[in-house]
Amino acid sequence: MISQVNRPFTEKSAPKSNPQTLLRIRHTCAHVLAMAVQTLFPETKVTIGPWTETGFYYDFDRQTPLTPDDLTQIETEMRRIINANLPIIQEVVDRSQIRAEIEQLHEPYKLEILDSIPADEPITRYFIGCADALQGVTDASLFHITADTLTQKQMGKDCWWDLCAGPHLNSTSDINPEAFALESVAGAYWRGDETKPQLQRIYGTAWETPDQLQAYLTQKEEAKRRDHRKLGQDLDLFSIQEDAGGGLVFWHPKGARMRLLIEDYWRKAHLDAGYELLYTPHIANLDLWKTSGHFDFYRENMFDPMEIEAQHYQLKPMNCPFHVLAYQSHLHSYRELPIRWAELGTVYRYERSGVLHGLMRVRGFTQDDAHIFCLPDQVADEILGVLNLTETILSDFGFTQYEVNLSTRPAKSVGTDNIWQLATDALVEALNTKGWDYITDEGGGAFYGPKIDIKIKDAIGRLWQCSTIQVDFNLPERFDMEYVAADGLRQRPIMIHRAIFGSLERFFGILTEHYAGDFPLWLAPVQVRVLPVSDDQRAYATAIAQQLKQLGYRVEVDSSGERLGKQIRTAEVEKIPVVAVIGKREVENQTLSIRTRQSGELGSLTRLELQERMQQAIENRQPI
């Protein structure tokens, strides 16, 4: 039961500055944002405004939606508040007193937050401004945001406060007005709960210095430049067609060629690692999904069943029940175990329209799924085998840094204490043998067993979850799976689900972003483009291309008849790794003038010399 996980986990931005300072800057920015919004739009209710990995956000409740134009206005007001150098003062307050004050302000969300603070925790609020007025005044209620105080503010008497645990900066002017920016406005549910009111969230980013802000914005630009949706279109790799429906992927010839290379590599790696390959149907009788439990537990992600000859059929959201059925086609001896069955299995899952995202989150995708059926004392070895295979495969695709998570038994789960212990120990043992550090997510496992998840780090430091290894105590039980043990008694095998790429679509998207479309030679859909300088060299160019093709290289001849400069530009724009220029000189000398995308001009090479260099790059899975 391998599920697809979306979204890169952006690495904790590790600024060179003091994280404490940064945290205060961001938190105070959130307050300044809220203050600015309530100054400009007094009817707005405040909710929460935490810091994030790159900045901060604040959720507001108001009738009319905020527009991008409002953001500009809000940002201007924030700069004014910052430049006003308003002091930020913490006050420890009495619960009942602050309660009364919040009620007076008609801030229902703040009241809810107050009531959720444990009784033994101190309650603090932070004032922004109000300094003059605070002096010598004991009754802070003077400074509530009421119609009166708003008038005061318009007269320059800046004063605002928020219930908050802090910490904050000492003054608004400690925020560098050139080191923050508002980024976007979006909907967000109160307390992340769909049934609760939808609020409007303003996202911002904030740093210590303008340079850091610039670095962040540059990184954001870089991510945009690498966006697989954009590259997928520009390089003509794939498309998602409105006429066909969202989340359904069309692999174009170049993308399909790459997928073929990936699949061929994958099949060989699996056969070499002792797996057998399976093909199973895309639909099956609904009863199968009732037996597996998916119809009860996974229904909201499944397409509706279809009726054929009074039978209900279900488009498969997972491959596992099929592999179980294949296992059950005959009785197995303990001597056969472990059985390792892999399949590039295409599954269809209903995803809500709003969550679809390029190749990363789709409705139809192909998992590089496999199931291992084994004896209890084989689990650790099998997991280790999976870890080794995972490392081999991922590193061949250029991913060598991982974050590993071990998820243990959740409160609601099936299986005995004994078997959970055994499986969890086996996972830990495998990780230790492998020598991989890991983060334990206590209680984060699936209800049917513990798991290991592996996130890969891409070229710009983002983490993506791809691989997952899950022990399953549930399906063997539900399907009453058995093997015959040495003593002749029937026993239940342990089942392991695992995927290395996760989904081919998603992995392809990650790969595209990792390489920014500049794929290593072994994966490039077109490896070489031959460019004739003039029509006189066309025949020779075609002959060279033909020879290289016969040797298995992916080669094209530029037939545009354009000047060399234009042909080179076109090849560069298409990110073709190698261009072979053929002019009069090359025909005379029987050579090729080679220019590569990664290393520039290599000068004159014979065809054999080019082949050697390419072969080396392909074998090492490196750029040429």
Add this chain to the structure above:
RNA sequence: GCCGAUGUGGCUCAGUGGUAGAGCACUCGAUUCGUAAUCGAGCGGUCGCGGGUUCAAAUCCCGCCAUCGGCUCCA
């Protein structure tokens, strides 16, 4: 699904009530050229889809679809 934005030729975008535009791509012609864009001409869009308002809709209104930024979900 929810909130907001967007949808104009293959691509990037202009056009905000009055005869659909540009650049690139593509086709054709000229040029036969040496490492990131030769020149010229041409083809190509019932302006996402469906309804409505109006003498007149790419433009205003309603519904739907898709995409984008989020939320939520990711047995």
